[in-house]
Amino acid sequence: MPENILLINKLKKYFPTTERDRYVKAVDNVDLALKRGEILGVVGESGSGKSTIAYTVMGMYSPTSGQILFEGQDISCETSRRPMPVKKDLQIVFQDPGTSLNPQRNILQILELPLKVHRLADPDNTIRKVIELLEMVELSEEYLYKYPRALGGGERQLVAIARAMATGPKLMILDEPTSALDVSVQAKIVNTLIRLQSELGMSCLFITHDLSLMRNLAHRVAIMYLGKIMEVAPTQDFFERPLHPYTQMLLSSIPVISKEEETLKPDRITAHGEIPSPVDIPPGCRFHTRCTLAKDICFTQEPDAIQIGPNHSVSCHLFSED
Amino acid sequence: MEASTVSLKEARREGMRRSWYRFSRSNVAIVGLVGVLLTIVLAIFAPLIAPYPQHASAFVDYENAMVPPSRAYLLGSDPSGRDILSRIIFATRGALKMGIGVLAAVVPLGVVVGLIAGYHSGSAIGVIIMRITDIFLAVPPLLLALAVSAVLKPNLFNAMMAVSISWWPWYTRLVYSMVCSIKNEFYTQAAELTGASKSHIMFREILPNCLPPILTKMTLDIGFVILLGASLSFVGLGEQPPTPALGTMVADGAKYMPQQWWVAVFPGLAIMFIVLCFNLLGDGVRDTLSTEEV
Amino acid sequence: MANTILNVDGLHVGYRVYGGTLKVLDGIRLVMDAGEKIAVVGETGCGKTTTMKSIMGILPRQAVIRKGQINFKGRNLLTPGTEARGMRTIRPKGVSMVFQDPIAALNPVFTVGQQLSDVIKYSRGQTKQLSKQSVRDAAIEVLKLSALPDPERILTNYPFQLSGGMRQRVCIAMALSTAGDLLIADEPTTNLDVTIQDQVLRLIRNLVEEQGMSLALVTHSLGVARQMTDRIYIMYAGTMVEVAPTEGLFDKPFHPYTKGLLGSVPKLTGEGIGLGIPGRIPDYLKPPAGCRFYPRCEEALPECKDNKPELYDVGGGHRVACFLYR
Numbered sequence: 014m015p016e017n018i019l020l021i022n023k024l025k026k027y028f029p030t031t032e033r034d035r036y037v038k039a040v041d042n043v044d045l046a047l048k049r050g051e052i053l054g055v056v057g058e059s060g061s062g063k064s065t066i067a068y069t070v071m072g073m074y075s076p077t078s079g080q081i082l083f084e085g086q087d088i089s090c091e092t093s094r095r096p097m098p099v100k101k102d103l104q105i106v107f108q109d110p111g112t113s114l115n116p117q118r119n120i121l122q123i124l125e126l127p128l129k130v131h132r133l134a135d136p137d138n139t140i141r142k143v144i145e146l147l148e149m150v151e152l153s154e155e156y157l158y159k160y161p162r163a164l165g166g167g168e169r170q171l172v173a174i175a176r177a178m179a180t181g182p183k184l185m186i187l188d189e190p191t192s193a194l195d196v197s198v199q200a201k202i203v204n205t206l207i208r209l210q211s212e213l214g215m216s217c218l219f220i221t222h223d224l225s226l227m228r229n230l231a232h233r234v235a236i237m238y239l240g241k242i243m244e245v246a247p248t249q250d251f252f253e254r255p256l257h258p259y260t261q262m263l264l265s266s267i268p269v270i271s272k273e274e275e276t277l278k279p280d281r282i283t284a285h286g287e288i289p290s291p292v293d294i295p296p297g298c299r300f301h302t303r304c305t306l307a308k309d310i311c312f313t314q315e316p317d318a319i320q321i322g323p324n325h326s327v328s329c330h331l332f333s334e335d
Numbered sequence: 336m337e338a339s340t341v342s343l344k345e346a347r348r349e350g351m352r353r354s355w356y357r358f359s360r361s362n363v364a365i366v367g368l369v370g371v372l373l374t375i376v377l378a379i380f381a382p383l384i385a386p387y388p389q390h391a392s393a394f395v396d397y398e399n400a401m402v403p404p405s406r407a408y409l410l411g412s413d414p415s416g417r418d419i420l421s422r423i424i425f426a427t428r429g430a431l432k433m434g435i436g437v438l439a440a441v442v443p444l445g446v447v448v449g450l451i452a453g454y455h456s457g458s459a460i461g462v463i464i465m466r467i468t469d470i471f472l473a474v475p476p477l478l479l480a481l482a483v484s485a486v487l488k489p490n491l492f493n494a495m496m497a498v499s500i501s502w503w504p505w506y507t508r509l510v511y512s513m514v515c516s517i518k519n520e521f522y523t524q525a526a527e528l529t530g531a532s533k534s535h536i537m538f539r540e541i542l543p544n545c546l547p548p549i550l551t552k553m554t555l556d557i558g559f560v561i562l563l564g565a566s567l568s569f570v571g572l573g574e575q576p577p578t579p580a581l582g583t584m585v586a587d588g589a590k591y592m593p594q595q596w597w598v599a600v601f602p603g604l605a606i607m608f609i610v611l612c613f614n615l616l617g618d619g620v621r622d623t624l625s626t627e628e629v
Numbered sequence: 630m631a632n633t634i635l636n637v638d639g640l641h642v643g644y645r646v647y648g649g650t651l652k653v654l655d656g657i658r659l660v661m662d663a664g665e666k667i668a669v670v671g672e673t674g675c676g677k678t679t680t681m682k683s684i685m686g687i688l689p690r691q692a693v694i695r696k697g698q699i700n701f702k703g704r705n706l707l708t709p710g711t712e713a714r715g716m717r718t719i720r721p722k723g724v725s726m727v728f729q730d731p732i733a734a735l736n737p738v739f740t741v742g743q744q745l746s747d748v749i750k751y752s753r754g755q756t757k758q759l760s761k762q763s764v765r766d767a768a769i770e771v772l773k774l775s776a777l778p779d780p781e782r783i784l785t786n787y788p789f790q791l792s793g794g795m796r797q798r799v800c801i802a803m804a805l806s807t808a809g810d811l812l813i814a815d816e817p818t819t820n821l822d823v824t825i826q827d828q829v830l831r832l833i834r835n836l837v838e839e840q841g842m843s844l845a846l847v848t849h850s851l852g853v854a855r856q857m858t859d860r861i862y863i864m865y866a867g868t869m870v871e872v873a874p875t876e877g878l879f880d881k882p883f884h885p886y887t888k889g890l891l892g893s894v895p896k897l898t899g900e901g902i903g904l905g906i907p908g909r910i911p912d913y914l915k916p917p918a919g920c921r922f923y924p925r926c927e928e929a930l931p932e933c934k935d936n937k938p939e940l941y942d943v944g945g946g947h948r949v950a951c952f953l954y955r
Contacts, residue, residue, distance in 0.1 A: 058822035058823065058824065058825075059822055071528055073524060073528070092527060092528055092530075093527075097530050100528065100529060101529075103528075104528075104529070105525070105528060107521045107525070109521070112520055112521045112522065113521035113522055113525055114522055115522040115523075115526075115540055115543075115544070116522075116544065117543035117544050117546075118539070118540070119346070126526060126529065126531060126535075127529045130529055130530045130532075130535075131529075131530065157343075158343045158345075158346040159346065165909045166673075167909070173525075176525070180529065195672040195849065196672070196849075196890065196893040196894050196895075196905075197672060197889060197890055197893045197905045198905060198909075199893065199895075199902075199905070200892070200893035200902050200903050200904060200906075201904070201905040201907075203895075203902050204902060204904060204905070222822065222823065223895070224823075224897070225894075225895040225896060225897050226895040226902075228895065228896070228897050228898075228899040229895045229896070229899050229900070229901055229902050230895075230902075248899070249899070252897060252899065262824055263823060263824060264897075265827075266823045266824045266826065266827035267823060267852065267897065268826075268827075268830075268850060268852025268853045268855065268856045269855070269897055270851050270852050270879055270891065270896070271879060271898070274896055274897040274898055277897045277898065278897070283827070284823075284825070284827040284828055285828060287792050287794055287795070287825070288792075288822065288825075
């Protein structure tokens with residue numbers, strides 16, 4: 014069994030624009046590995062391509078180029094071409110539970126679908142299984158015949174998590190599962206996710222824009238900017254020793270609620286500038302337009318990922334001197 | 336939140352109550368519903384309700400021809416001495432047969448074709464189906480009915496067939512555009528990603544979300560189909576004499592206007608009443624099923 | 630207090646819907662001094678926006694102001710009203726508002742220049758006739774103030790040609806051009822990325838301070854409130870549950886809701902995430918008779934069920950609406 018449950022090699026996903034030969038370079042040469050039983054946080058701002066990675070891994074798009082290996086098996090194609098066991102082992106929770114649950118189907122119908130499709134329950138056993146799923150996310154069986162509109166946002170997202178859990182997936186992709194929710198509700202969802210992940214040993218790819226959330230949740234964090242990964246590091250190392258200027262800019266922009274947190278924010282760099290369009294990605298280092306530390310080489314040459322310490326890599330010329 | 340219940344029946348009943356509450360907020364919709372129910376009752380129990388049931392067929396009584404509205408003939412009598420009220424009551428049967436029959440043929444066909452085309456939109460299947468649909472839409476229904484009747488016998492069944500042929504594409508169009516957006520919704524994607532079959536996705540995930548506008552269009556369409564049926568019988572292509580048809584009655588009475596106005600005006604008013612009631616009901620259904628939370 | 634600029638007292642606002650009235654605001658009190666920066670913090674559906682819209686006099690038609698007072702610069706903004714229709718707000722002069730969604734706040738079919746000039750003409754031109762050139766100069770000036778690069782070009786742009794952050798800056802420029810005493814910012818950065826949010830927040834703070842305006846910031850983010858303001862109002866289900874100077878609130882929160890909220894916020898120090906607050910916001914058709922937080926409160930006392938707590942002083946300008954601190 015390979016050590017990495019998911020391996021993304023040189024993944025590119027370009028979308029055509031209305032003009033000829035111009036593309037939205039949503040994901041541009043991404044390498045990423047997800048270890049078994051790990052929660053990997055992929056953090057980025059809007060337009061960074063983090064959701065595109067999630068959707069490409071799920072098979073909602075086929076990659077423009079590059080390879081996606083799941084358990085050593087090549088799955089660089091759309092869902093319809095993937096074998097059923099892969100669909101069973103790979104599940105996703107979407108951002109907005111308001112649109113990811115069919116408004117015309119009740120909770121029982123929503124949750125029994127994956128069980129039926131993958132023949133995980135006898136017909137007379139299905140209801141009991143669904144109730145077990147609801148209990149797993151701490152919802153009572155009263156919810157069986159309710160429709161999504163009768164549920165609050167948090168409850169809906171718990172149902173969406175239960176649906177993803179139904180097939181007992183090995184890899185769960187979470188696409189901003191709490192960004193549409195209030196913090197008091199987010200806390201509940203995140204705790205449920207952490208509990209389920211440690212109980213069942215799933216691997217999770219957690220897509221988010223919230224760095225503070227990742228500090229408390231992920232084992233490793235990857236930062237994306239304009240379709241590329243800028244820095245990857247184990248969580249603690251990442252927050253104690255952020256290296257990439259973009260990471261530092263992100264960290265310094267986070268509004269925090271205590272003095273202890275403030276001391277962790279790098280004050281060297283303050284945010285400025287806008288995110289360029291993913292159609293016209295700046296040459297050289299794509300961050301140089303907003304970087305206060307840019308050198309001449311940053312305007313012309315794209316930096317490669319450089320290993321700094323164990324598992325910590327960063328794509329920045331500042332660290333390229335030997 | 337209201338007390339939650341485990342029972343499926345209770346949940347359904349609650350849904351029905353809520354729908355009725357929304358529907359009953361509109362007085363106009365209630366008027367439409369009552370009118371439609373009245374029409375249906377008249378059609379079913381015509382022989383019991385009509386004062387002169389025998390007047391609905393080839394009956395002649397020249398003694399009482401062209402009697403103005405009176406106590407004996409509430410809406411007057413026609414040139415053959417037949418009671419117009421009785422003939423109108425019997426004519427609702429043909430009108431409803433027309434409306435319901437056409438929709439029963441048109442809706443399943445149009446919806447299924449639309450589902451398939453929408454689900455495959457972007458591929459060749461979708462494009463071909465929709466171009467064929469466009470061709471059918473380009474044929475005016477009245478002309479098509481004339482052509483059909485010229486080849487086949489002019490009767491109610493052939494009139495229904497002619498109307499159906501030109502009517503189904505509207506449903507295909509409606510469903511197609513809805514499916515195109517619903518299939519990109521995250522809930523449909525979720526079902527697809529977990530490996531659900533095409534038929535499950537089309538009929539269980541997508542179709543239920545298309546139903547509200549389909550139902551609305553159906554109730555509105557019955558009125559229009561009845562109107563079209565009346566136009567066909569007006570030009571002699573519907574139900575053939577002596578069976579009464581509203582359109583035929585208006586056509587026959589037109590030559591006695593304005594002296595013997597009742598012969599044409601009352602069947603005309605009947606058409607208006609039926610179509611109006613179905614339209615009001617349709618508006619009510621639309622408001623009930625609209626997703627706007629009030 | 631002599632320099633009180635805004636005083637909202639006992640404000641009750643409901644919305645007429647089918648099946649009754651949603652009793653949203655339940656006795657809101659809010660006092661602002663001139664030059665003060667306050668935040669109103671609360672979660673979705675707690676009535677923060679309703680409060681601000683009442684002050685601006687832009688509530689939708691179904692809304693009913695049942696009771697209360699709104700005083701702005703010593704002038705009562707509410708007209709006496711009938712039982713059924715409620716009171717109406719006189720639109721205050723000198724208050725501008727920045728909305729959450731800059732896409733919806735700008736008209737897509739007019740250029741930024743046209744929209745900005747209109748605002749300037751209607752707010753400043755009432756007393757004297759302004760020439761085209763002076764309106765244009767004023768527009769360029771406020772765009773410059775909002776740190777927008779190349780203001781001449783932006784005047785000719787349509788809103789869709791600008792990025793989210795730029796659009797929000799244009800909205801801020803519009804709000805500033807009416808140069809008031811009070812700026813109400815309703816979740817001004819919720820749809821923006823964190824690096825853009827940082828820039829927009831700094832801009833708002835600098836401008837407010839430079840122009841000596843007061844700021845009422847509506848937000849769901851405690852972090853944003855902490856960074857921006859002197860005093861914070863915590864709102865829950867149409868009631869103010871806690872008022873405190875910013876420092877004091879984060880050092881020692883009192884109300885069980887505030888504590889739960891603070892505990893739910895993920896922190897950079899990585900100490901894990903609190904359990905959140907169980908349950909959800911009450912049904913406004915039949916809200917709890919006593920404290921509105923009672924059904925979700927883990928420290929509830931028997932009297933919380935039927936009695937509404939007032940704001941009790943706990944020292945240091947810190948007041949809490951909870952019977953635990955009577």
